[in-house]
Amino acid sequence: MYLSRIRLDVSRNKTMRAISSPQILHAMVEGCFSQKNRTLWRLDSLNGQLYLLVVSKYEPNFESLQVQLCENGEIGLIKNYSSFLAKIENGQKLRFRFRGNPVYNVVQNKGERGKVKPHMSEKHKRAWFLKISEKNGFVLEENSFIMVDTGQQRFYKQVKHNRVELSHATFEGILTVTDSEKFVTAMIHGIGRGKAYGCGMMTVIM
Secondary structure, eight states, X not given: OEEEXXXXXXXXXXXXXXXXXXXXXXXXXXXXXXSOOOOEEEEEEETTEEEEEEEESSOOOOHXXXXXXXXXXXXXXXXXXXXXXXXXXXXXXXXXXXXXXXXXXXXXXXXXXXXXXXXXXXXHHHHHHHHHHXXXXXXXXXXXXXXXXXXXXXXXXSSTTOEEXXXXXXXXXXXXXXXXXXXXXXXXXXXXXXGGXXXXXXXXXX
């Protein structure tokens, strides 16, 4: 497994178009791999800079993405993630950052598939995150995390009549690992919906 990071040039029009449409950025991320490879990715802001983070089974080749979205000379940082993940143990308290897609199902008629709707209030988004934590191998205290960012994007998927509305929320704080196997699986495969569009990635600092 690999954890990669590359700084994007927000002064470029192409970068801003990609940021505004997760469908475009998803395709660019997938283009960094020669093998079929399910990836997680997320946009992070740090000290006034915008970074793309990627978790992947295979090592990415950022060459094409660098030409399109980065400053000249930007090469990115690629680290072997497996050795880091192997150090995660039950009972550890870890500082985390997570961007998720807080949604719920509304079932109108019994036996029918529910309609997915976004949580709108901070209260419900926090409750959603608390609810999904235990099934993914960690627990949170009510006062151990904050929501640092939230928003909604609208874009078209493949064909223009297929519009996607994606809500997101970013949380930071301290978590406690309760099931290291489930937690590592969540860090590799993501949590919740919207993984193709920049949601679901959990990162931690030991």
